[in-house]
Amino acid sequence: MEIEADMKRYDVIVVGAGPIGSTAARYAAMNGARTLMVxxxxxxxxxxxxxxxxxTRAVSECDVEPSDDFVFNSVRGAFVHPMNGDRLPIDGKKTKAYVVSRKMFDRQLGAMALGEDVDLWLNTRATGIETSGKIQRLSVIREGRTETIEANVIIAADGVRSRIAKMAGLGNVSKVLPGIQAEVPYRSDDTDFVELFVGSQVPGFFGWTVPVNESISRVGMAVDPKYGINAHEVLEELLINNKHVASRYGGGKLDLVMGGIPLGPLEKTYSDGVIVVGDAAGQVKPTSGGGIYTGAVCAKIAGEVAAKAVSEENSSSNFLSEYDKRWRGKIGKELSMGMRIHNFIGGLEDSELDELIGSMNDPAILDTITRYGDMDHPSILIKKMLHPSRSVHMLKVFRAFAKAVL
Incomplete structure (x- = not known):
């Protein structure tokens, strides 16, 4: 249900009511700012x-407990399938992630924001920003009518092709991987594990199957646009011609979604009266494409800094730079490391990647992965793995990896 606002003047306006926008709005309101989410x-x-x-950390960072209201399944590991050779079994031994209904998850976070007296306007598209002194004027089309709303700070949480970031002169993320996913009949080997497919079968990133239950999985992938390959065609190739997937695929599609994965943060995520957060700012893990954990970390900072700007009556670019400094201090190094890992893996030939994965199929290395593997902080594992004594067979690969990443 839409919450009607009784005025057109707010302290903070958040554009975008996804999980990152809802979290930013909630934290702005919790810190005393009268907040509107459009x-x-x-x-x-x-x-x-x-x-x-x-x-699991992403769910926790959003300040919610996992529940049957939005969780379909939990997973503890992954089977990594190279182009040739045996699959690599990675077992975290305990729940590492949840397969969720994003619709219900997003709505729970939206309800939490409304519970902090955040106002919400649906069917509202931001069309322009005008600065007047210390005030930002946001032009919107709301249910077909043009309106103007004033605020001290606007938080852009409007996705990978953010209009607000562009209007504020901050631009958009330069590299975006097109992604596609289908929910399909699929006989999963083990619903505790996702499956990952790497190499030239999914150029520039990877493919996946995520089990919803024993008979349905989400099968998807993202590709690097530099290869000039249509993402939908690559998905069909994975479903029909990959022997492992095809033998478990029941045919047809129950659902189809498409999106973009931004790689690499904006050079600057603030300007006078504007803060950019989440996918709009490129705050996404380059190793996995996940953006909820990183985005939620940044959204909390965004809400706090925006509210502080209101209370101190200073929404200048210089004041809002605190947001940029704080979020980069928290996750900037991890994103930078993730980009170098992404670039390194993307530069390997199939034979090199097969060797890398094959060499990791060693009890001692698998134990290290179990102990130190972290979806949100892969650098912890990488630093442990880079010790050459882990595997003589991988010495050459480790040296190349260290040169590229460290």
Whole structure:
């Protein structure tokens, strides 16, 4: 249900009511700011543009407990399938992630924001920003009518092709991987494990199957646009011609979603009266494409800094730079490491990647992965793995990896 606002002047306006926008709005309101959230679509949580696999830390960072209201399944590990050779079994030994209904998850976060007295306008598209002194004027089309809303700070949480970031002169993320996912009849070997497919079968990133239950999985992938390959065609190739997937695929599609994965953060995520957060800012893990954990970390900072700007009556670019410094201090190094890992893996030939994965199929290395593997902080594992004594067979690969990443 849409919450009607009784005025057109707010302290903070958040554009975008996804999980990152809802979290930013909630934290702004919790810190004393009168906050409005505007959403382009007619409901929160639709359309879906995400895999719906959230790390346990991502769920916790959003200040919610996992529940049957939005969790379909839990997973503890992954089977990694190279182009040739045996699959690599990675077992975290305990729940590492949840397969969720993003629609219900997003709505729970939206309800939490409304519970902190955040106002919500649905069917509202932001069309322009005008600065007047210390005030930002946001032009919107709300249910077909043009309106103007004033605020001290606007938080842009409007996705990978953020209009607000562009209007504020901050631009958009330069590299975006097109992704596609289908929910399909699929006989999973083990619903505690996702499956990953790497190499030239999914150029520039990877493919996946995520088990919803024993008979349905989400099968998807993202590709690097530099290869000039249509993502939909690659998905069909994975479903029909990959022997492992094809033998378990029951045919047809129950659901189809598409989206973009931004790689690499914006050079600057603030300007006078504007803060950019989440996918709009490129705050996404380059190793997995996940953005809920990183985005939620940044959204909390965004809400706090925006509210502080209101209370101190200073929404200048210089004041809002605190947001940029704080979020980069928290996750900047991890994102940088993740980009180097992404670039390194993307530069390997199939034979090199097969060797890398094959060499990791060693009890001692698998134990290290179990002990130190972390979906949200892969650098912890990488630093442990880079010790050459882990595997003589991988010495050459480790040296190349260290040169590229460290």
């Amino acid at each position: 959403e382009d679509h007619s409901s929160i949580g639709s359309p879906v543009g995400c895999t719906g696999l959230l790390s």
